Amino acid sequence: MTTTKDNESVPALRRAVKILDLVGLQQTPPNAAEIARLLALPRSSTHGLIGVMTELGLLEHAAGHASGYRLGPRLLDWAAHVSSRQDLIGAFHHVVGAHPELAPYTVSLSTLDGDEVVYLASRASERGLGVHYSVGLHLPAVYTATGKAQLSAMNRAAFREWLTLYPLATWPPVSTPHSTITPGEIMEEIRVAQNEGYAMDDGQIHLGVWCFAAAVHDSSGHTAGGLGISQPKPANAGEVRDLMARLVVSIAAELSGRLGYRGDRQA
Template sequence: MSRVKDEHLVTIKEKENESVPALRRAVRILDLVGSQQTPPNAAEIARLLDLPRSSTHGLIGVMTELGLLESAAGHASGYRLGPRLLDWAAHVSSRQDLIGAFHHIVGTHPELAPYTVSLSTLDGDEVVYLASRASEKGLGVHYSVGLHLPAVYTATGKAQLSAMDRAAFREWLTLYPLATWPPAPTPHSTITPEEVMEEIRIAQKDGYAIDDGQIHLGVWCFAAAVYDSSGNTVAGLGISQPKPANADEMRDRIGHLTTSVAASLSARLGYRGA
């Protein structure tokens, strides 16, 4: 019975692979065009990749329309990589710059040793974690790279939302109204959407946001927005630890540390302030 099931799964996988031949051909075309010193024309691309001429011409036409390829002037219908790929490359490069700057800043701030330090970016109604450095004392929590969490319950998410101007935040709320927000991940957290909105308002005033056990029970996290050279909010930097007994005394101290480190990261990215 297990063998029949495995064979069935293999068949499904093969059908899934066969359902996107155009995408696979497009990637092969991009690889080929990028490797050629002289821009190849459609006929040469079809011949070199052993593809049907008619479908290759159609696919190249769509790829050119989408900016993945462009006609190379001075060569008979030759093609080179298009400008849209440069846009994608710029996004990848800027994210790598951000992650590299994060690790540099964390490494130059020894006062961060007791804390887990994380970096996330806003992705719709969630945050996705780009980097994390666990506490050197083995305390707190680690945020895996690629982890997605509801933005409205994370300190890094609330920090980024608080950094939006009013028009952008209203637009975000239109896309993700309070009634659609999921419950907090921790079962004992009873925070309401209205209370989260108040936390975002306070974060606008204080310059940092707080997650007080909304993601992990007994753990609080402070976060501040990170800006690039153009003044755009690109991430939230978070500092986490188990909530201490003297929380009231520590609140302002950790808040100021968070905003200071986030400011250092923003400065390294070229931000010079409003």
């Protein structure tokens, strides 16, 4: 549990948030003295904090107000990222809801976060099969189908840079006890995914469960995430494999199109 002492250990951050809230609500950009007065803060430390916030782009001097401040451009960058992610999640739910053929599968959406994927959305199988990927769940990217799909969508330079940051020797062991896949085999899976347009996780995360995934692209052509469909591996796996692969590629392409991606027609 977080204690009161812990909460009070970063007063500068709390003051910075109060300053942002205040500046955002003022019709006329306030100066440092007004900010200190309105928030009952020490004037000297408020001046110093405002200076750092201006340097970081959280505040900026308002044109026509020599000593007044308004919200800075860095906040707009953050807002754009939040808006973009919300657009992605909203588009995911719209597309998934429009395809009844997805009912047998758990459908998930993740984004790459370093050497992990973090799940942004998930819809469990309507038949009670498969697994559920909780929003916010982090898993090793190299063992998830959605992670491998995103890694396979990187260009060579970006993938080499990723491998420099996360070399094979640092990869965690596979989570399911009966899977003996090696880093070299994972690299081959990523290479195959580059050619096939989809990636697989065959029991590497959940024993007996397989997942197929394809990359999702935004309007600028960047990889926005990975879309996955999963279910317990069926007895007729050979027959079902091509069906699941085609389905996930098709749904990921539709989701990308909804985000404005135009494939080869991108500038």
